[in-house]
Amino acid sequence: MAKIELNNVTKTYGAHQVIKGIDLEIRKGEFMVFVGPSGCGKSTLLRLISGLEEISTGDLLFDGTRVNGLVPSKRGIAMVFQSYALYPHMKVYDNMAFGLELAKSSKDEISRRVREAARLLQIDHLLDRLPKELSGGQRQRVAIGRAIVRDPKVFLFDEPLSNLDAALRVQTRLEIANLHHAMKDVTMIYVTHDQVEAMTLADRIAVLRDGRLEQVGTPAELYERPNSLFVAGFIGSPKMNFLTGAFAAAENCITLGIRPEHVTVTDPAAARWSGEVVHAEDLGSDNYLFVQIGADTPVIVRQPGKLTIPLGSRIGLSPDPAHIHRFDADGTPVR
Amino acid sequence: MAKIELNNVTKTYGAHQVIKGIDLEIRKGEFMVFVGPSGCGKSTLLRLISGLEEISTGDLLFDGTRVNGLVPSKRGIAMVFQSYALYPHMKVYDNMAFGLELAKSSKDEISRRVREAARLLQIDHLLDRLPKELSGGQRQRVAIGRAIVRDPKVFLFDEPLSNLDAALRVQTRLEIANLHHAMKDVTMIYVTHDQVEAMTLADRIAVLRDGRLEQVGTPAELYERPNSLFVAGFIGSPKMNFLTGAFAAAENCITLGIRPEHVTVTDPAAARWSGEVVHAEDLGSDNYLFVQIGADTPVIVRQPGKLTIPLGSRIGLSPDPAHIHRFDADGTPVR
């Protein structure tokens, strides 16, 4: 169960409107990811859905029933907090088992589920520690563990993986994906700032900007057909290159966007643009070349494999015409 | 100034040895990144260098002088804490200004530096807020800001960007890199779990594993010539593929490693390995194909561009022979 609808929801802190009217439908069993710049209201929105904050105006519906006033525990949700919110006086085991005890699960059942989750998150050797004896990543895993043992109808995750190392992150991400696949009915709402997480986990992504919804769609939609300059710039890492002025005018638009992976390095003579390599970043698997072609900022080009082009050399750049994004003065795409 | 040497440093919590003898020299002006799995002791090591924890045994030298007992404030350091550690009762401005005030800087000077840092981190509109009125990412930026206004000889960063969104992350990363370039003498020690940060920022990376140093070297060294199976698996995202059994035996080793970007998709007939595509992840810029070729886990292959291969199809995989890593039974590379 659990289709979630938000109708013109707003939230105001004091004089400060943080959520500025959001309409969104999250389908039953969907994996919805919220992304957006820091401070745009992702956590707040999550807290509104959880019932921890009261909605200032607008309606929140779970399966068609208005739940604005319903207490969190009656909404059938589990939540991972950005600040972890672990019980400081309880051992890791008890932190995870606490919510289950209520549900009158048997001791064995509780122990089984806690240990399973702990194994999954590689914290089984920490079950006897207090939160303050844990590293940052370990605390975060305890917080995740606490949510997943409870097996609810709606999962709310607020940046659950931000303190984990790459390997663990991939692994936990896969576990969350598996969880989602295994429990088809469970709706998941997930806040992240990690592109990979967003792209790989989401059924749909909602991009927030300053308390408003900017675009909602599948990862591919957002990536390929961003609805605005903002979304284009926000989705994808490294960021899409934006060119204005003459570069854009040549394509009949105000801003021209091209992703780093859609630019190929060619011979300066044959290329549409050319410039000097001013900076390079070597990620091992890829290289990012920063090429100054006369625009405001260098164009970033992704170059697979080893860096072969020395800094300072002049190179030519050819954008892939199929992947050029064109935007109006007001940031809307020209199609 | 500030060359930092650690000689056989250990740290024990109760009966529990967390840092198990580390020898490391961090050069003056160097950008050193600590990576390692969650709980391996990165934060602890950073805290030992800062002087917040006492070293159990071993020596810590700053510029050749033993500083084991020196108080943190005399070490000329600034630190960003993994848990932010903001002063909850102080406005953002005061949080950032506190260290300067203690150092008796002039009011104007303080205001100038705080505002500059705030602008840099895009928190200038938040200077009047209390930490509890900030989003997670905003808090993190305040914590960073507090460190950088102080302009010390050694910067210690503990996962400073983990709660930031992609755009801000890239930007702050660049700012930190710039800071590093601008202040050639400032030594920076940076803990992260983000591959990109580690690879792009570091002069050298130190890989920790369970309280021990696994390998220290430049990003390229670690990426290309990992000293152990562990490092090979840890550096790079997605992770290097490891194959054992017959696959490895063919290369005269116990474990064969090949990174996802060094495998190309070919016709099954002509390929060295072949298998079924069991899962795919579309990141927009790339695709990760998970191909089951009969090993314990699927082989991950990075495919630039749009996904063109449907799930379930059989494909051939050709590893780039130049990039095959071979390891012994004990995890050491065979060269």
Add this chain to the structure above:
Amino acid sequence: PADELFYVSGAIGNAIANFKTLVQPWEQATGHTVTIVPMPASTSDQFAQYRLWLAAGTADIDLYQTDVIWAPQLADHFVDMAEPAKDLVPQHFPSIIESQTVGGKLVALPIFTDAPALYYRKDLLEKHGKPVPTTWEDLTETARAIQDAERAAGKADFWGFVWQGNAYEGLTCNALEWVKSFGGGQIVEPDGSISINNAQAAAALDLVKGWVGSISPAGVLAYQEEEARGVWQTGNAVFMRNWPYAYGLGNGTDSAVQGLFDVAPLPSGGGHEGSAATLGGWNIAVSKYSTKQDAAISLALYLAGPEAQKQRAISESNLPTIVALYDDAEIAAAQPIIPLWKDVFTQAVPRPSAPTKGKYNEVSARFWSAVHNTLSGNGTAAENLELLELELSDIKGSSW
């Protein structure tokens, strides 16, 4: 040289305010000045305080106003007044002087005195045709009869007799009156012998025990003066045993018994002739540690003398200790109750503080405990008195 004296005294009524006027003639005559250090009215607070100051040999205070029972206990710290006051002493009630004399040493000079009386409702006695009782047995009868009649008439909270039954010094006073007026002695006789364990004393207590819950509320065992007055002054009792202060207050305009009562000496009982009224009152003593003893002695003599006592009687209704003042016309005019009390005084009995010396408080505590136990039903009077005798001889040891 002009000395500045410090005189410590419990703050009662306007005494402190009037003190300036009171000592003015003396100040003018001698050129000395005196500053009063007021103390809380609670006598036990005062006593503790004075003890500590005196034990520490404080020179800050020159004169102490002392309760009638303290003299023997603090005797060591005070100057002997026998010689300086040899002219003044004969004018006082001898019993009061005696109470302040310890081993031949006159510890303090009396400045005013106090004694309880029986308050009765004229109107009710008249209404029910009863005389003022002169024996405790009569009182019991009369109280019961009137109480029953009044309750039947609808005053459910009406009681026969209220007194002070709380376990405190006041109970020692009450009980001493019963015992003494029953011919049971005065606990410890002036020669130091312990006399309390006798049949008359037991008979007295047995009679009183019969009052509790019948003619006196059960709560009387927690009453001090004010509680008793409360019941009385709201018109809810026929008889009350109390000190003179209740007279003026009972005649206040808002009092339910205004003009309806009178006082008489306390009754006697057990066939014994002669009633008893426990002697209260205050005295002035000069500290041995005072550096201005001459001036202090002079002040003490003045305050204990007729002039000051008369003024006190007039302005504060304090009962004089000088016999002649009871016949003083000015006093009688200003404070009509003072002559009323003259009768009471002829029956006054001192508490055994002089013979028991420093152990008086303990003796008194044992006594009131024994009485309180008896009245609240813990053991019979005879048992408790026998036990008390044992305890007292323990305390006494070889001598007081």
Add this chain to the structure above:
Amino acid sequence: MTFLPLRSGEPSLLQQRQRAAFWFLAPMLAALICVAAWPLLRTIWFSFTDTTLSDLYGGQWIGFDNYLSMRTLSSGRTVWRGTLVDPAWWNAVWNTLRFALVSVTLETVLGLIVALVLNAEFRGRGLVRAAILIPWAIPTIVSAKIWAWMLNDQFGIINDMLLSLDLIDQKIAWTASADTAMYAVLIVDIWKTTPFMALLILAGLQMVPRDIYEAARIDGIHPVKVFFRVTLPLIRPTLMVAVIFRMLDSLRIFDLVYVLTPNSAATKTMSVISRENMVDFDKFAYGAAQSTLLFSIIAIFVLLYIWLGRVDLTGDSSR
């Protein structure tokens, strides 16, 4: 206390902090030694002498006689003397312990309830907080007298209320009867000191991190369970300290009994009897011995409590 030995050169962080700690503790210790050490030691010394208040400096050392001494009479009978065989003392000990146990228990429970109420957000909370503190703010002497008046059997308002509510059919002599005297003292003490408990606990409640309550709300944990499993453990240190100080106070209870039921054997406590001996009965040394015993009894109770309640004195296990 021992600080780690200082090594040569610059002091380390720990050493610097220990040095600071020393200077922070020094003034407090100096103040305490100044006001407390001499009086305490002096009283203990007095308890081994035959000092009286009339002659503070002339006491002779008599060893343990004030506590216990044995004398053989000429008849051959041995008698024991001293506080330790004084039935009045043991009666007082028993009264005090009973009183302390009941009052501290009830005050803790009531204090918790009141603190929880005050911790909730509602309009007029400030006023209610001030109102709650009124009983504590009235001087004990005065409040004891107010209650004595209210508990008066004849014109007391309590009996009046109970009568008009038909809860009793006869006026109760609260403070007079040995059966109810202890209740009377308890009622007043609870009324008076519950605010102390409540306020301290309230401060403890306010220091509990808020976000974990959110986690508990999400988990749907019943408020009662949250209270016992989350709130209570987190305020335990505060509660323990509050209880220790209440225990200390209730074991030394004096004013209230002194004013309300000064000489009733049913309520006479250790402090009252010790004062009685020191001041009223001129057995200063004997009273000092009783004070010293009282001190030891309190010390034993506090130690027991700290041990049984596993009060974390050093805080090492919580950091």
Add this chain to the structure above:
Amino acid sequence: MPQPIKTVAFYALVAGIVLFSVFPFYYAIVTSFATGTALFEANYWPKAFDLSNYSAVLGGRNFGRSILNSLFIASTTVICALFLAVTASYALARVRFRGRGLLLMTILAVSMFPQIAVLAGLFEVIRFLGIFNTPWAMILSYTIFTLPFTVWVLTTFMRDLPVEIEEAAIVDGATPWIIITRVFLPLLWPALVTTGLLAFIGAWNEFLFALTFTSSETTRTVPVAIGLLSGASQQEIPWGPIMAASVIVTVPLVILVLIFQRKIVAGLTAGGVKG
């Protein structure tokens, strides 16, 4: 339970608590307006607003002076106690050294003697220091009961503050003194206000020391001044004036509570650290 019933039950509880706490005080107020025989009647409402008791108290000798004395003594006591206790509790709560438990017990032991038992010795000390009959006698002697209490309470609260915040301050170059004053104090408001209020009231209401260590009317404190109220005779208890005086001395405390209780707020440490 449905929400409205819960709300009603809650407010009923609040009302019950307030009633129980305030009724005796209310009764004191009622009594303070009564005189004469009216005192001996159980009245639920004031019969008349007769202010004569108040004028008797306030017009009496030095009552105002006593209030000022008490204010001075209680505030100074609290300030000194808080100052000593805050620094000491920092040392006890946050610095590791051996013997902390023992030290805490020793501090506690100071409060274990009955007041009367230390009176004689303390009197000697006071006279030795030459502060008899000055406010300092009270201020000094009150540390006997305020200091152990404040030290203990503040120590427990100080322990609960997040370590990370202190560490951040250390890195920022803060000395322990700065950490206490600039970082911890603001976070300890609930504890400070609470202990401060409790200690203030304790000092404000203390009777025995105040009585013993003063010997002139101008140095006396409020409880002694109330003790000095008396009827026209030894036996009469001046109920009306005592009640009026109690009301007068309780009101400043209530105002004090109203002012300071705002500082007893939750969530002071919120937002500082995560975990």
